[in-house]
Amino acid sequence: MTDNPRQQAIDYFRQLAQMGETVVYRPFESISVLPETTPAINQQESQEAIDVPSIDNFDKATDLNQLFKTIKNCHKCALGDTRTNFVFGVGNPNAQIMFIGEAPGHDEDMKGEPFVGRAGQLLNKVLAALELKREDVYIANILKCRPPNNRDPEPEEAATCEPYLIHQIKLIQPKIICCLGRIAAQRLLQTNMTLGQMRDRWFDYHGTLLMVTYHPAAVLRSPSYKRPLWEDMQKMMAKLKELS
Ligand code: SF4
Secondary structure, eight states: OOOOHHHHHHHHHHHHHHTTOOEEEETTEEEEOSOTTSOHHHHHHHHHHHHSOOGGGGGGOOSHHHHHHHHTTOOSSTHHHHOSSOOOOEEOTTOSEEEEESOOOHHHHHHTSSSOSHHHHHHHHHHHHTTOOGGGSEEEESOSSOOGGGOOOOHHHHHHHHHHHHHHHHHHOOSEEEEESHHHHHHHHTOOOOHHHHTTSOEEETTEEEEEEOOHHHHHHOGGGHHHHHHHHHHHHHHHHHHO
16 A cells, blocks of 8 residues: 555556446546556456446357356356356357257366266267367257256256357357257257157257257267267268258
C-alpha cells in the first residue's frame, strides 16, 4: 500500500480495469480508466469478457471456443457440484462425423476430455482401422459432467444439458452423428426402442443424419459385439462417401 495519492489513484483505476470497467463517469465528462501503462492482456481479457455471451444466451455463441467459455462453469443441474472437470468435447470443429456418448466417466471427469478411458482407447483403435484419428472427428457426450458412480443420466439432467449439445452440433455441422450406445440414442431420439431396433437404420436429429451402434464399453464387456460394431462403422463410412 502506497501513501502516494497519484499511485493510489492509478492502483484504483487498475482494479476497475481488471473488473472489466473501461470508463468512469464524472458529472460532465468521462475519462478512460485504462492507464497507458496497463498491460495489453488486461484489455484483451476485458474484450473477451464482452465477447462471451451469458450462459442463458449460450445459443448466441458463434464458435466452439466461445460456446466452451460460455458454459464451462455451468451449474444448471446438480452434476455441476460433483464434477471434477467439465467435459466439453474434443476434435475437429469442422468434423464430418460426430460421435456422441451418454456422459463422462471417471477418467473423462479427471481429464476433462471425453472417451479417454479403456472405452476411449477402443474407439481410437476403431478410428485407426478406418484410417481416422480423433482429430479428424468430433467426440462429445450428452452430459458434460460426470454422474456420480457412473449412474445413468437422469432425464432432467439430460434435458438440461442437451441444448448445449444441439448448439455444438449446429456449430460443427457434421454430416453424420454416430450415437454410441442405447442410452445416448434413446435420449437423443426420444424413444424406448432397443439398441437392436435402432441399429442399421438412419434417423434425423435436428436435420443431421444419425445412426446408432454399440458403446465401446459394451464391446469391451461382450466381445461378440465387435463384429456388428465394425459393420456399423463400415456402413457409416459408405454413407459418408455417398454424401460427399
Ligand atoms: S451436466 Fe450439463 S447442465 Fe448439468 S451442470 Fe454439467 S454442463 Fe450444466
